[in-house]
Amino acid sequence: xxxxxxxxxxxxxxxxxxxxxxxxxxxxxxxxxxxxxxxxxxxxxxxxxxxxxxxxxxxxxxxxxxxxxxxxxxxxxxxxxxxxxxxxxxxxxxxxxxxxxxxxxxxxxxxxxxxxxxxxxxxxxxxxxxxxxxxxxxxxxxxxxxxxxxxxxxxxxxxxxxxxxxxxxxxxxxxxxxxxxxxxxxxxxxxxxxxxxxxxxxxxxxxxxxxxxxxxxxxxxxxxxxxxxxxxxxxxxxxxxxxxxxxxxxxxxxxxxxxxxxxxxxxxxxxxxxxxxxxxxxxxxxxxxxxxxxxxxxxxxxxxxxxxxxxxxxxxxxxxxxxxxxxxxxxxxxxxxxxxxxxxxxxxxxxxxxxxxxxxxxxxxxxxxxxxxxxxxxxxxxxxxxxxxxxxxxxxxxxxxxxxxxxxxxxxxxxxxxxxxxxxxxxxxxxxxxxxxxxxxxxxxxxxxxxxxxxxxxxxxxxxxxxxxxxxxxxxxxxxxxxxxxxxxxxxxxxxxxxxxxxxxxxxxxxxxxxxxxxxxxxxxxxxxxxxxxxxxxxxxxxxxxxxxxxxxxxxxxxxxxxxxxxxxxxxxxxxxxxxxxxxxxxxxxxxxxxxxxxxxxxxxxxxxxxxxxxxxxxxxxxxxxxxxxxxxxxxxxxxxxxxxxxxxxxxxxxxxxxxxxxxxxxxxxxxxxxxxxxxxxxxxxxxxxxxxxxxxxxxxxxxxxxxxxxxxxxxxxxxxxxxxxxxxxxxxxxxxxxxxxxxxxxxxxxxxxxxxxxxxxxxxxxxxxxxxxxxxxxxxxxxxxxxxxxxxxxxxx
Ligand SMILES: [Zn+2]
Ligand SMILES: [Zn+2]
Ligand SMILES: [Zn+2]
Numbered sequence: 001x002x003x004x005x006x007x008x009x010x011x012x013x014x015x016x017x018x019x020x021x022x023x024x025x026x027x028x029x030x031x032x033x034x035x036x037x038x039x040x041x042x043x044x045x046x047x048x049x050x051x052x053x054x055x056x057x058x059x060x061x062x063x064x065x066x067x068x069x070x071x072x073x074x075x076x077x078x079x080x081x082x083x084x085x086x087x088x089x090x091x092x093x094x095x096x097x098x099x100x101x102x103x104x105x106x107x108x109x110x111x112x113x114x115x116x117x118x119x120x121x122x123x124x125x126x127x128x129x130x131x132x133x134x135x136x137x138x139x140x141x142x143x144x145x146x147x148x149x150x151x152x153x154x155x156x157x158x159x160x161x162x163x164x165x166x167x168x169x170x171x172x173x174x175x176x177x178x179x180x181x182x183x184x185x186x187x188x189x190x191x192x193x194x195x196x197x198x199x200x201x202x203x204x205x206x207x208x209x210x211x212x213x214x215x216x217x218x219x220x221x222x223x224x225x226x227x228x229x230x231x232x233x234x235x236x237x238x239x240x241x242x243x244x245x246x247x248x249x250x251x252x253x254x255x256x257x258x259x260x261x262x263x264x265x266x267x268x269x270x271x272x273x274x275x276x277x278x279x280x281x282x283x284x285x286x287x288x289x290x291x292x293x294x295x296x297x298x299x300x301x302x303x304x305x306x307x308x309x310x311x312x313x314x315x316x317x318x319x320x321x322x323x324x325x326x327x328x329x330x331x332x333x334x335x336x337x338x339x340x341x342x343x344x345x346x347x348x349x350x351x352x353x354x355x356x357x358x359x360x361x362x363x364x365x366x367x368x369x370x371x372x373x374x375x376x377x378x379x380x381x382x383x384x385x386x387x388x389x390x391x392x393x394x395x396x397x398x399x400x401x402x403x404x405x406x407x408x409x410x411x412x413x414x415x416x417x418x419x420x421x422x423x424x425x426x427x428x429x430x431x432x433x434x435x436x437x438x439x440x441x442x443x444x445x446x447x448x449x450x451x452x453x454x455x456x457x458x459x460x461x462x463x464x465x466x467x468x469x470x471x472x473x474x475x476x477x478x479x480x481x482x483x484x485x486x487x488x489x490x491x492x493x494x495x496x497x498x499x500x501x502x503x504x505x506x507x508x509x510x511x512x513x514x515x516x517x518x519x520x521x522x523x524x525x526x527x528x529x530x531x532x533x534x535x536x537x538x539x540x541x542x543x544x545x546x547x548x549x550x551x552x553x554x555x556x557x558x559x560x561x562x563x564x565x566x567x568x569x570x571x572x573x574x575x576x577x578x579x580x581x582x583x584x585x586x587x588x589x590x591x592x593x594x595x596x597x598x599x600x601x602x603x604x605x606x607x608x609x610x611x612x613x614x615x616x617x618x619x620x621x622x623x624x625x626x627x628x629x630x631x632x633x634x635x636x637x638x639x640x641x642x643x644x645x646x647x648x649x650x651x652x653x654x655x656x657x658x659x660x661x662x663x664x665x666x667x668x669x670x671x672x673x674x675x676x677x678x679x680x681x682x683x684x685x686x687x688x689x690x691x692x693x694x695x696x697x698x699x700x701x702x703x704x705x706x707x708x709x710x711x712x713x714x715x716x717x718x719x720x721x722x723x724x725x726x727x728x729x730x731x732x733x734x735x736x737x738x739x740x741x742x743x744x745x746x747x748x749x750x751x752x753x754x755x756x757x758x759x760x761x762x763x764x765x766x767x768x769x770x771x772x773x774x775x776x777x778x779x780x781x782x783x784x785x786x787x788x789x790x791x792x793x794x795x796x797x798x
Contacts, residue, residue: 036065036112037085039092040425042073042133043103043309044163050074050100051120057095058118061088068121072131072451073104079112082408090300093308101163103136103309104422108765109409110527132168132176132480134418135253135398137311137342139164141202146344147351152191155232157345158216158392160209161202164309168421168456169254169398170208174480178207182393189214208392216392218345223384225377235345238388239352247271249362249376249384253343254398254417254456255369256362256376258384259285263355265326271358272328274383276365280653281330283313283337283400285359287350292316292338295323295356301405310418311342312401329358334663339400342417345390361399366460368469371397396476397469398456406744406763407751413742413768415443416456421477423451424766424776427527431786434474434485435778438514438541438771439496440654442470445775446477446485447783452524452776453477454767461497470498487786489778491517493542510782514541515552516561517777518737522769523556524780526735526762530556533564533730535723535750537634538738538770539579539654548572550633550738551689553726559788565678565687565726567637568592569630573621578636581650582657583609584618585636586643591622593695604699605646634719634740637691644698645711655739662743665712672714673721674698678729687729689722720749724757733760739770 041050046069054067058078063085065078078088089107096102142159145151153159160166170182178184188196192211195203203209210216212231219227220234229237238248242259245267250257258275260267262284272278286292289306296316298306305314315335330336339359341347350357361369362380370379373389380387402414412419430447437444442458455473459466478485488509490502502509518541519534534554543549551567570588572578578585586606590598599619602608610618621628635658642648642657647664651657675693694715701711727734734754741747747763754761767773 034081034112035085036077036079036110037089038108038110039076039089040073040106041076041092041102041104042131042422043136044099044101045074045096048100049097053095053097053100054092055118055120057088057091063088064115064118066115066119066121069123071124077115078118079115085109086301086408090304093304101139103133103163104418105308105310106419106422106766107410108525111760131423132171132174132421134310134420134422135166135169136164136309137418138344138347139309142344143347146348153211155348156210156212156215157218157235157343157348158208158210158390159344160206162204162206163202165206165208166253166392169394169396169417170392171480172395176207181207182395183208183210186210186215186392216390218388218390221373221377221387221389223377223381223387225374228386234388235348236352238386239349241386242353242357245270246385247274247383249370249380249387250345250349250359251371251373251376251387251389251394252345254394254396254400255371256380256387257285257359258362258380259357259359261353261355262325262329262358265328268326268328268358271360271383275360277360278652279331279656280365281333281335281337282358282360283339283402284325284329284356285346285350286338286340286356287354289340291356292340295319295325296336296338299405301408301410305403305405305410306338306340308418310401311339312403312412312418313337313339313414315402315404315413325356332660332663334666337402349388359400367463367465368459369397369399396456396473401457404742404744407748409765411742411764411769412766413770413772414441414457415454415766415768415772419766420456421453421480423448423453424525426450426452426524426780430779430783431487432483432485433487433489433779433782433786434478434483435489435512435517435775435782436470436474436498436502437775437778438491438517439493439498440539441768441770441772442466442498443768443772443775444470444474444477445779446481446483447779448481448483452779453481454776457772467497467501471501474501487782489782491542491774491778492544510778510785512778512781513544513549513561514538514774515549515554515738516556517774517781518769519554519556519561519735519777520780520784521767521773521777522735522737522762522764524776525765525767528733528735528762530558531732532556532735533727533732534561534735534737535726536738537736537740539635540631540633548629548631548633550631550635551637552632553686553730555730555732559784563686564730565681565689566632567634567722568688568690568692569632570636570640571622571625571628572631572636573618573628575627575629579639579651579654582639582643583649585640586649587615587618588622588628589637589640589644589691589695591619593692593699596623603703604644605702606640606643606649609643609649634738638740640695641698641712641715644695645702645708645715647708647712655742658740658743661712661715662745664709665716665745668707668709668713670710670713671717672710674714674718676718676722678722678725687726689726694718716743716745716749719746720753723750724753724759727754727759728757733762736761736763737769737773741769 371394515536553565638658674697
């Protein structure tokens with residue numbers, strides 16, 4: 001295995017848990033504000049009275065803080081109670097000056113710093129880092145034009161203006177001018193050219209400006225590439241095909257969607273069969289927010305997100321009432337992923353349809369989204385019945401982003417359209433480093449000064465297509481910012497495609513342990529300094545000891561980390577197969593808790609889930625350790641518990657068992673906690689959370705026929721309690737990272753539990769908690785290491 005240098009300069013040695021005096025944190029300081037809201041607002045917000053507006057709004061709500069104007073946007077920080085801050089956030093968009101237009105509003109919460117009064121700070125000139133804007137949803141004025149029969153853009157699906165339209169998906173290089181976009185092949189007509197040249201016009205210097213005379217056009221294709229219809233006819237025929245239950249591949253902004261009528265059971269079944277996607281929930285495009293309200297409950301924050309210029313898929317709660325949707329859209333799922341139309345094409349199509357459609361990425365499962373119509377003929381053959389295409393090339397694939405509101409804040413779970421490639425702003429200058437990310441949900445990150453540009457979601461690097469997309473994104477992000485990184489950071493796992501790439505292009509890439517990267521990413525986006533305790537819970541990541549980690553408590557210091565505690569490891573019979581079959585984890589957990597004779601007792605769900613012959617093989621594997629690596633993975637503990645309770649034995653998609661446990665648990669108010677043990681560190685081993693008493697508790701509950709909802713809830717309560725126990729011993733601020741914290745119940749229970757103990761706790765907001773956030777952590781780790789090496793050299797010189 002690699003030496004200490006490989007994961008940030010410290011050995012993953014014995015963890016020591018300090019005692020808990022520091023855990024009484026500032027938030028107990030009587031009258032001090034509850035939180036600080038940080039915002040970066042971009043768009044037509046400069047020179048339009050935006051700062052005085054912010055000042056008045058803050059004063060009205062009694063908030064302290066400041067606003068300033070920089071080359072990178074308008075920055076706002078306000079402090080106050082959570083309720084007031086949420087009101088502020090909602091009212092900025094609702095009440096902004098009529099002449100202003102917001103193209104992007106990023107918000108996140110941080111600790112209060114004790115501002116007094118509110119000030120309009122001096123504008124910062126500074127370096128004009130050209131910022132590539134994300135693709136922005138259609139603005140109200142463009143929407144009005146395409147719906148107005150008197151307007152020359154009536155029904156034109158590629159209408160845009162300086163406030164909205166494609167950006168990142170069409171920009172080849174900077175500066176942002178039409179010849180450097182994929183619009184270069186369209187010559188503006190006289191009328192468009194006049195708008196483009198008129199400083200008083202909304203389309204002044206709107207690079208993708210176009211109209212029905214001069215711009216891109218629609219075509220409807222059969223799957224052998226024959227042109228069936230043009231322009232408005234193509235749109236109408238595509239709509240009627242969807243209405244008839246066909247699957248239509250629609251070329252949109254950042255790639256193809258596959259669209260089908262979400263009410264049509266047979267159509268949804270066809271899509272599932274052809275896309276090889278058995279049960280994983282599909283996202284929906286719904287004609288309007290009002291229509292969404294018929295199916296789902298929305299909080300004000302969720303509604304804001306749906307209507308925002310970023311226009312992501314938002315995960316929201318379904319109503320219990322009767323639904324018009326086919327149940328196979330999101331089987332058994334109390335949540336729905338919904339979005340509203342965000343380009344003129346989608347607005348026009350959804351108006352023709354008037355009902356919700358599935359809008360899922362145009363690809364086979366796990367491949368990157370398809371962006372080119374000729375390629376689509378090949379890649380979507382056998383899936384789509386028809387293709388609705390256009391001749392504006394998509395330079396970069398950009399998927400729909402996915403956001404969930406958690407503990408009263410946004411959490412971006414997939415960062416792509418509307419967000420990429422906006423930077424994450426750090427508190428300190430970074431050396432120029434490229435992080436190539438992990439293996440699943442891959443993204444890459446490029447550090448330039450205080451900004452880290454996080455790429456759009458690339459996906460799982462399983463296929464040739466994904467690897468090619470990965471290399472394309474690396475090249476194009478570096479070109480866009482003319483960056484020549486002086487170091488390259490990658491995962492410690494030797495066989496990730498991303499690691500192999502790093503080894504190929506760099507002599508000595510900096511290898512960063514997976515969970516360390518998770519935690520550093522979370523610290524960076526929340527502006528938290530070491531020392532801190534990172535809770536990194538996910539499916540798997542390569543540990544420096546060569547075992548599979550995934551239920552980790554890492555104590556972060558200035559130079560690196562120590563593994564303070566972990567979940568008790570269990571064996572994965574069949575390795576990868578155990579990830580797809582929770583029953584294998586169930587059996588393994590049973591063997592750990594009760595010994596081998598328990599594996600004959602078929603009152604236990606995992607035992608019953610196998611035929612005797614299958615079980616014999618699995619038990620043999622466990623006994624002899626054949627292809628049965630040990631892992632401390634929290635994800636696998638979720639799988640084991642899902643199997644023990646009897647709710648899920650074989651997963652149809654990644655994370656299914658954990659999601660189903662969450663869905664069950666939210667239906668229960670049970671406050672029970674199962675027993676567990678925290679064994680202090682002995683010798684070189686980290687402290688260990690022993691879940692075997694919990695397994696016994698679950699089995700006892702199963703035996704007395706306790707409701708599965710209650711068991712699932714108690715399991716979540718127990719996890720929060722486990723984290724609280726380790727955190728109390730460490731006495732440090734806590735960061736929650738890793739895919740397990742996409743689970744809203746787990747996150748909210750843990751946050752509440754730690755706050756009750758007056759322990760500061762942070763979680764992800766702008767950067768995904770899953771492996772989509774790893775690249776950010778990698779560049780931070782690499783920067784730390786470069787700094788250490790620098791100071792070591794300096795010491796030598798002295
Ligand atoms: Zn517009
Ligand atoms: Zn024109
Ligand atoms: Zn991970």
